[in-house]
Amino acid sequence: xxxxxxxxxxxxxxxxxxxxxxxxxxxxxxxxxxxxxxxxxxxxxxxxxxxxxxxxxxxxxxxxxxxxxxxxxxxxxxxxxxxxxxxxxxxxxxxxxxxxxxxxxxxxxxxxxxxxxxxxxxxxxxxxxxxxxxxxxxxxxxxxxxxxxxxxxxxxxxxxxxxxxxxxxxxxxxxxxxxxxxxxxxxxxxxxxxxxxxxxxxxxxxxxxxxxxxxxxxxxxxxxxxxxxxxxxxxxxxxxxxxxxxxxxxxxxxxxxxxxxxxxxxxxxxxxxxxxxxxxxxxxxxxxxxxxxxxxxxxxxxxxx
Numbered sequence: 001x002x003x004x005x006x007x008x009x010x011x012x013x014x015x016x017x018x019x020x021x022x023x024x025x026x027x028x029x030x031x032x033x034x035x036x037x038x039x040x041x042x043x044x045x046x047x048x049x050x051x052x053x054x055x056x057x058x059x060x061x062x063x064x065x066x067x068x069x070x071x072x073x074x075x076x077x078x079x080x081x082x083x084x085x086x087x088x089x090x091x092x093x094x095x096x097x098x099x100x101x102x103x104x105x106x107x108x109x110x111x112x113x114x115x116x117x118x119x120x121x122x123x124x125x126x127x128x129x130x131x132x133x134x135x136x137x138x139x140x141x142x143x144x145x146x147x148x149x150x151x152x153x154x155x156x157x158x159x160x161x162x163x164x165x166x167x168x169x170x171x172x173x174x175x176x177x178x179x180x181x182x183x184x185x186x187x188x189x190x191x192x193x194x195x196x197x198x199x200x201x202x203x204x205x206x207x208x209x210x211x212x213x214x215x216x217x218x219x220x221x222x223x224x225x226x227x228x229x230x231x232x233x234x235x236x237x238x239x240x241x242x243x244x245x246x247x248x249x250x251x252x253x254x255x256x257x258x259x260x261x262x263x264x265x266x267x268x269x270x271x272x273x274x275x276x277x278x279x280x281x282x283x284x285x286x287x288x289x290x291x292x293x294x295x296x297x298x299x300x301x302x303x304x305x
Contacts, residue, residue: 023082077214213287
């Protein structure tokens, strides 16, 4: 298999893996590009399992990037949230079949947040096993660990993620079906300023987490409880913060809302849910550096906003 064929075949899954590891589209793209640049002179006929070989290289680079970024996360203003992969339905429908497959296999944004709370090695093992289906012997080879250690890492990761753990099929089917009414309810509430009905969809101890990156004014600390979340949303609406056009989008494979304001600034919203379909957490991403990736067809929709 030549390098061009390898690139077309494995680039989507490598990007998806690196993105889940890092929570950054830019870093994921840089790593995958660097991997293919570094292997361009290899004789691929001598490599028995090219996918595993490339995955190992992406794993190593991802782990190095996580370690080097640790200090930046520590001094980040407010709460750091992963960069959302935002896609409009029309753009998703026009994607290549391989890209659609990767999109269907993606974890939702809520689980992407949880993955960032795992240690780097726990994250790698969990994604390789749960998301991409690699057996323990291949994972052990990639991470240069023994199988017992990898099983232990996976067990720890699963325990930390707990009931929020979902397979890709759950995200692609159940979550997409159950999330849409909540997304619609939020969009209507933000447009009208009548948040009471939406707030009733939240658990009593729901949390609102915002990421402005120090570039957009927002709540630095998480907001806890229905009453405080209601007051926060109502205050923002009274200031005109929700003026603009609301688009129903997929955010890292999960239904969400993108607000495009008249000044061009954007805000992305999505939610995590309990087992009985109440909203447990609201994620609001406003850092403009994390909202600059617009996939095919999106730019025209935003321009019309």
